[in-house]
Amino acid sequence: DVKVTQSSRYLVKRTGEKVFLECVQDMDHENMFWYRQDPGLGLRLIYFSYDVKMKEKGDIPEGYSVSREKKERFSLILESASTNQTSMYLCASNPSQGGGYTFGSGTRLTVV
Amino acid sequence: DQQVKQNSPSLSVQEGRISILNCDYTNSMFDYFLWYKKYPAEGPTFLISISSIKDKNEDGRFTVFLNKSAKHLSLHIVPSQPGDSAVYFCAAKAGGFKTIFGAGTRLFVKA
Numbered sequence: 001d002v003k004v005t006q007s008s009r010y011l012v013k014r015t016g017e018k019v020f021l022e023c024v025q026d027m028d029h030e031n032m033f034w035y036r037q038d039p040g041l042g043l044r045l046i047y048f049s050y051d052v053k054m055k056e057k058g059d060i061p062e063g064y065s066v067s068r069e070k071k072e073r074f075s076l077i078l079e080s081a082s083t084n085q086t087s088m089y090l091c092a093s094n095p096s097q098g099g100g101y102t103f104g105s106g107t108r109l110t111v112v
Numbered sequence: 113d114q115q116v117k118q119n120s121p122s123l124s125v126q127e128g129r130i131s132i133l134n135c136d137y138t139n140s141m142f143d144y145f146l147w148y149k150k151y152p153a154e155g156p157t158f159l160i161s162i163s164s165i166k167d168k169n170e171d172g173r174f175t176v177f178l179n180k181s182a183k184h185l186s187l188h189i190v191p192s193q194p195g196d197s198a199v200y201f202c203a204a205k206a207g208g209f210k211t212i213f214g215a216g217t218r219l220f221v222k223a
Contacts, residue, residue, distance in 0.1 A: 004155070031209055040121075042201060043156070043213035050209055058210065090155055100146055100158030101211065 023091030032074035118214035135202030
């Protein structure tokens with residue numbers, strides 16, 4: 001069964017902490033994405049990557065960075081966590097030829 | 113500026129009846145549309161899609177209709193089942209990598 005695995009289901013971090021959210025996929029997909037889901041706003045794209053070491057800003061990249069050192073792994077970094085980054089974070093992937101995404105189960109991050 | 117709009121936050125339907133979820137978009141460059149379904153504490157799962165060259169795509173109980181002139185698409189579920197209760201996201205692409213999602217509609221199917 002193909003999978004996108006997010007390392008943590010729930011995280012609680014303090015304001016100002018550096019936070020790492022990890023995502024691994026086992027489908028050999030070229031494209032990987034980080035979204036956040038907030039009530040009434042749906043899913044908003046933070047960053048995406050179409051190849052190893054390649055990254056592109058999405059619609060709301062401020063306060064975030066990403067790393068893709070290996071094809072299967074895409075990390076989201078909150079440089080200095082703030083309370084407005086409390087959200088559900090979803091990682092997704094799809095192959096280079098497109099099609100629907102496969103999503104991970106999500107990480108619910110609370111910044112206090 | 114929301115390019116993909118789902119104006120109904122929630123919808124309640126009786127088991128066995130039709131569920132119709134609606135979605136409007138503003139960007140005429142969108143050429144591919146998708147529906148995702150999300151249960152609580154899980155990531156969204158891909159449900160069905162349609163290319164802009166078609167006006168209908170069917171997969172079992174699920175049918176998506178696209179009206180390009182009205183910039184409107186809808187998802188029909190017939191017959192609705194209690195297990196269909198979930199949040200449904202409409203999404204759209206204009207080529208490239210990015211997919212734009214709507215805010216979602218929560219469907220309740222009552223037994």
